[in-house]
Amino acid sequence: DIQMTQSPASLSASLEEIVTITCQASQDIGNYLSWYQQKPGKSPQLLIHSATSLADGVPSRFSGSRSGTQYSLKINRLQVEDTGIYYCLQHYSAPWTFGGGTKLELK
Amino acid sequence: EVQLQESGPGLVKPSQSLSLTCSVTGYSITSNYWDWIRKFPGNKMEWTGYISYSGSTRYNPSLKSRISITRDTSKNQFFLQLNSVTTEDTATYYCARYKLAGTYFDYWGQGVMVTVSS
Numbered sequence: 001d002i003q004m005t006q007s008p009a010s011l012s013a014s015l016e017e018i019v020t021i022t023c024q025a026s027q028d029i030g031n032y033l034s035w036y037q038q039k040p041g042k043s044p045q046l047l048i049h050s051a052t053s054l055a056d057g058v059p060s061r062f063s064g065s066r067s068g069t070q071y072s073l074k075i076n077r078l079q080v081e082d083t084g085i086y087y088c089l090q091h092y093s094a095p096w097t098f099g100g101g102t103k104l105e106l107k
Numbered sequence: 108e109v110q111l112q113e114s115g116p117g118l119v120k121p122s123q124s125l126s127l128t129c130s131v132t133g134y135s136i137t138s139n140y141w142d143w144i145r146k147f148p149g150n151k152m153e154w155t156g157y158i159s160y161s162g163s164t165r166y167n168p169s170l171k172s173r174i175s176i177t178r179d180t181s182k183n184q185f186f187l188q189l190n191s192v193t194t195e196d197t198a199t200y201y202c203a204r205y206k207l208a209g210t211y212f213d214y215w216g217q218g219v220m221v222t223v224s225s
Contacts, residue, residue, distance in 0.1 A: 001168075034211040043201055043215035044152075050210065087152055091210055095167040098152040 002026050002090050006099025012107045017078045023088035023099045025069040032092035035064060035073045039084040047086075048073060080106060109133040111202050111216035119196075119223050125189040129202030129216060136160070136183055140205035142212065143176060143187045145198040153198075157205060158185050192223045 003026035013019050023033070031051040036044035046055040048064035051071055061076040075082055083106055088099040115127035129141070142157040156166035158176045166174045170189070178185040189196060200221055204214040 032210060036212070043203075043217055044212070045215075046211055046213055055211075055213075085150060089152075089154075089212075091205075094165055095169070096154040098154070101150045101152070103150070 001095055002029060002093055002097050004088055004090055004097050004099040006088055006102055008102060009100060010103040010105070012105045013078050014107045015078055015080065019075040019078050019082075019104065021073045021086050021088075021102045021104075023071045023073075025071070025090055028069060029090045029092035031066065032090055033064075033066070033071045034089050034091070035062075036087045036089065037082075037084050038087065044087065078106070109204065109214045111204065111214055113200060113202050113216040113219040115200075115219055115221070117220060117222060119192055119221060120225055121193055121223055122191055125187070125192050125196060125221055125223070127187040127200055127202075127219060127221070129185050129187075131183045131185070131204075134204070134214075135180075136178060136185055137180055139207050141176075141178070141185050142203050142205050144201045144203055144212075146201070146218070147198045155187070155189075194223050197221065197223045 005024040033051045035048040038044040047058050047062050051066045052064045063074045065072045086102045110132045112130045119125045138160050140157045140159050143155045146152050156176050158164050164176050173190045175188040199218045201218045202216045203212040206213045
């Protein structure tokens with residue numbers, strides 16, 4: 001199975017701060033990487049697909065990037081509504097595997 | 108609008124079978140892929156498997172021969188059965204649509220929490 005190592009596991013940041021979450025794949029997964037946000041009691045919501053493409057309706061302060069087998073989710077100017085748990089997911093090779101999640105809180 | 112809704116018992120006894128239904132509205136399950144994903148206490152997420160538009164299936168090898176995903180196209184529903192459950196199968200179970208053209212999960216159900224306990 002492809003391992004997705006996500007960091008940090010938790011993060012506390014201030015309003016308007018820039019936040020970066022990373023996922024390291026254990027092997028090449030191309031651009032078969034998506035990012036999801038999950039709020040308490042809700043289902044995950046797609047933010048980024050194909051490593052760098054913003055999903056419909058997602059604010060432009062979210063962006064995704066790739067450097068080799070390292071993938072990053074960046075949130076510019078953190079807002080209150082951005083708190084929650086963030087997951088990366090690889091779907092290059094079954095079984096699809098998730099990162100361990102990053103819990104983002106406001107400082 | 109595409110909507111998915113999970114249903115099923117919230118409590119299952121160890122060694123018994125877990126059976127869940129995902130009812131889909133607004134889109135036919137004879138297109139794209141339809142998956143089951145679970146989230147364990149402590150936030151770990153695990154993909155369990157899918158059934159495709161054609162009815163083919165693929166499962167997470169970690170579940171070995173315990174899992175089965177089937178469908179009823181006349182009702183636009185698909186199902187998860189997990190046999191011989193243990194307390195380690197306690198999780199919130201989500202059904203989701205995997206959009207093949209974009210390769211991502213774009214629609215999710217709200218999730219159903221299943222506890223395995225005697």
